[in-house]
Amino acid sequence: MTGEARVSDLQRLGLHDLHVELxxxxxxxxxxxxxxxxxxxxxxxxxxxxAAAGLFDVSHMGQVILRPRAGMADLAAGFEALMPVDVAGLPPGRQRYGLFTNDRGGILDDLMFANRGDHLLVVVNAACKAADIAHMTAHLADVAEVLPVTDRALLALQGPAAETALMRIVPEVAAMRFMDVAVLDSAFGALWISRSGYTGEDGFEVSAPDAGADAFARALLAMDEVAPIGLGARDSLRLEAGLPLYGHDIDDQTTPVAAGLGWAIQKVRRTGGARAGGFPGAARILDELSTGPLALRVGIRPEGRAPMREGTVLWDAPEGGRNFGAITSGGFGPSVDAPIAMGYVPAGTTGTVWGEVRGRRLPAQVVPLPFHPTTYKR
Amino acid sequence: MKYTKEHEWLRVDGDVVVVGITAHAAEQLGDVVFVELPEPETQVVEGDEVCVIESVKAASDILAPLDGEIVAVNEKLVKAPGLVNEDPLGAWFFKMKVEDLSVLDDLMDEDEYADFIG
Incomplete structure (x- = not known):
């Protein structure tokens, strides 16, 4: 194994003891x-x-508050200068998916941001956390204080029974829709809740104060519907849901359009929109939105039972032909009961492609994402 | 029963050696979702990659534990790879013929394997 960190170099989650106990x-x-x-x-x-509800500890992710120095409008304008996303139009109490881009149109990170009335709450990937905080601090200093939240755990409760389970602690969540956010008081302290997640299921992400997080997690785990879920299943769930993982399916070399994330770029930021462009890489990204990208992230469904893992080379023919793409995430989909993958192929590719597995080219179908239907409560 | 450092178990059945993976290995791999078996009548040398085993997490190989000839494979595992997790000692992968069964004496016995995996 390469790049393996020594355990002593690693940070521990606030709920470490609970994980070990479980x-x-x-x-x-x-x-x-x-x-x-x-x-x-x-x-x-x-x-x-x-089938029920899974509890995930995602406290490794970065929670960051952006507190405006003057007004929310200035902060929104500043944040829009970093992302091809409509920030100003996001109403209080709502959350949206966002992407930091670089000057070449590549993705620096993907994230969620919420309008919490008088400030924004941003949730970023763990591996990009330090870089994202530096990026925001460098570019938003004039319009906002960038305040990493270091005294809260982040838990995701996902699945069809998530609402029933969480309602026992905070009944108000029943009224929330997909991508709503709320701050709700509980016996475990003030919970910052969003109706979202990364499994394709209905569910919630809950930021709980360190002092109450362990008891909150135990209260959920004591319910019949709720079981603890690790990173392994988090990965297979998001893969079935067709959701890209930063550092694998998207990175600083992939553009939002190539990644199939054009939906995250609202009309107002596109050519002809009231606030078109004005974000890093705008020329390339707007051009790709109108003319289409060269390569596109697609679903790949191996025809056989052999999984096609990340890095699997894709060919356009069973022999000879061109190496014209690669798998960026792949494995087995337990709900699909078959191997599934996603990767990049030239835009317009349909039908059969061949993935090279252990020296042999095995057929696979290019398919739409997701592999498993999403069940968000819109 | 004998054990290799590659976490295979070997059981002598008449004049053939039956090979599977240990419960410890199955547990470390996680849920097995794909098994690829060798062709029967294949001559193998110790250390040859003879089977592919993929779990939800990763792909691994099963190496030939000895020199010899593969004489039978357990096709049931191809249809039901989960048997490897449910019953690791029952889920044999292949049977092989070796010239001299005494080579098994060099492998670990149960106590030695238990020490090996700590």
Whole structure:
């Protein structure tokens, strides 16, 4: 194994002891010791999340408050200068998906941001956290204080029973729709809740103060519907839901359009929109929106039972032909009960492609994403 | 029962050696979702990659534990890879013929394997 960090170099989650108590197998991930699975195993954890409710500790992710120095309008304008996304039009109480881009149109990170009335709350990927904070601090200093939240855990409760379970603690969540955010008082302190997640299921992400987080997690885990879920199942769930993972399916070389994330760029930021362009890489990204990208992220469904993993080379013919793409995430989809993958092929590619697995080219179909239907409560 | 450092178990059955992976290995791999078996009547040398085993997490190989000839494979595992997790000692992968069964004496016995995996 390369790049393996020594355990002593790793940060521990606030709920570390709980994970160990639950039998979590702790592995290094993005600088943290994280539970990759519990005794139930990836397959059962995945299926449990789709059938009932799974509790994920995603406290390694970065929570950052952007507190405006003057007004929310200045902050929105500043934030829009970093992302091809409509920030100003996001009403209070709502959350939106965003992307930091670079001058070449590549993606620096993908993120969620919420309008919490008098400030924004941003949630970023763990591996990009330090760079994102530096990026925001460098570019937003005039319009906002960039305040990393360091005294809160972040838990995701995902699955069809997530609402029922969370309602026992904070009944108000029943009224929330997909991508709503709220601050709700509870016995465990003020919970910052969004109705969102990264599994394709209905569910919530809950930021809980460190002082109450362990008891909050235990209260959820004591419910029949709720089981602890590790990173392994988090990955297979998001893969089935067709959701890209930063550092794998998207990075600073992929543009939002090539990544199939054009939907995240609202009309107002596109050519002809009231606030068109004005973000890093705008020339390339706006051009790709109108003329189409060269390569596109697609779903790949191997015809056989052999998974096609990240890095698998894709060919346009069973022999000879061109190496014209690659798998960026792949594995087994427990709910699909088949191997599934996503990767990049030239835009317009349909039908059969061949993935090179252990020296042999195996057929696979280019398919639309997601592999498993999403069940967001819109 | 004998064990290799590659976490295979070997059981002598008449004049053939039956090979599978240990419960410890199955647990470390996680849920097995794909098994690729060798062709019967293949001559193998110790250390050859003879089977591919993919779990939800990653792909691994099973190496030939000895020199010899593969004489049978367990096709059931191709249809139901999960048997490797459910019953690691029952889920044999292949049977091989070796010239001299005494080579098994060099492998670990149960106590030695238990020490090996700590």
């Amino acid at each position: 039998g979590g197998r702790m592995v290094p991930f993005a600088g943290y010791e994280m539970p990759v699975q519990y005794p139930a195993g990836v397959m059962k954890e995945h299926l449990h999340t789709r």
